[in-house]
Amino acid sequence: MSSSNTSSSASQSPPEAFDYHPLTRVVFGVGSLARLGELACELGANRVLVITDPGLEAAGHPQRAQAALQESGLQTFLFNGVEENPTTRHVEAGLAVAQAREIDLLVAIGGGSSMDCAKGINFLLTNGGTMSDYLGFGKATEPMLPSIAVPTTAGTGSESQSYALIADDRTHMKMACGDKKAAFRVAILDPEVTVTQPTKVTAITGIDALSHALETYVTTKRNPLSQMFAREAWRL
Template structure:
């Protein structure tokens, strides 16, 4: 029996068209002026305007901040704070992918608690109440809408800082699968693989518990069942909804059990070689599954018994089949399956291993990792 403390902090509203409820929800939260944090791509797709229109219909003024980039930095957060302060906002909306939602949380940390982003690196370092937030994800990937963490990169060192506090949890997550249909194919692939990694890693971490396992298992079934479909038929709203819910559930699993070595290995690839996060995770995850299976093979076998109604889902109980299946999904998504093709060289893996060993998520991996074992995983992926 594993004790746990599960505190649902985020109301989840799901369904086609629910973005139109944004204004009414803002009013429920007592807001008259709202900061919408978004990015140029989401704005161009017209999704930010849908949020603005809903807020306007409810009599709520909105201020749009579009200075979000992939892997948001402290510079993005600082720019957003200036806009928020100048307009005296009462609520923050993260409307976009994980980057927009994380940047919104970062803005909230500094707007309400002051200081610099590095002051909140870790857990529970916000001492004052934060503004209410609403998350409107336009991708199915990070699950940031149901997490209390913001991942913000230092603009100078490029180090990713995980800044978490229960106060940073969103009050509402609006999950509208219609907003995910316009994603470019590559974004669908990268975010989908990231969500799949979340489901698989949370299922085996040292902090896993009865609550997190329910979310991990549910996320795995929905994501594994629908990923290939959204790649082949991007307008399939049913599959898009399955991916969005799966990513959301995986986010809830992270909140209750954290992540593992695949994410620890991914971050140095991003900071050193510029490999985008989803691609970095995609390359490393099959190798981490094989590595972990020596200790937690029975747990992976449980996932092979989950009813995933698609052709090609592995039968039997060999954990290696799970690793092969993930690699197959990565290939189907037209993503790289090795590090060499991403420009990573053999002489870099020693330092990458050192950097990966410093990543917090590695401490939750079910099999202990250090710089040497992480280097070996990089070598295996070349």
């Protein structure tokens, strides 16, 4: 080996170490919403609460989700009271439905608001208290119910991380409440459920996705795997 090659090799930094253990199984494909019942059964579900907003209900997606669950012999219940930027009021309303129906699986279908609300319901249903008790990370002491996300927008990434962003209905303070147990067990990425969203929402959530890719690429906590995902997001 030449001296120049030896010098070049010696000056290279060692590869950055990382520990990658995704909490959420990702199921992707056109029409993959039809697999919801199968995936819910794998998680041991019997009584399922579908969490969504009125706009998605008007588009018919929650009804398709319920049909897929019912075809697998599961009982389904609907909470459609989610609004943009959910507050403790929305979480508590969903909690009342979940408690009354004695559900054992949560399915969130929609954007970040539906997914955050589902996580908030899960915190209170399984661990009690109020959302402020879980401000920060790792405050849940009891196991949480399995949950499935069906995102209908591109941008939030809530389906693949363990935080719920919930505003206090009284003070309006936004609380980031996270716990590994709150992460969705499965995320179903079905392109068919994104085509009914308004053009403006498509544009805004697309910019949101690009922002996440940029943040991931320049953060001081980046690693080769995260940079690969960021580059691919920009390419797409």
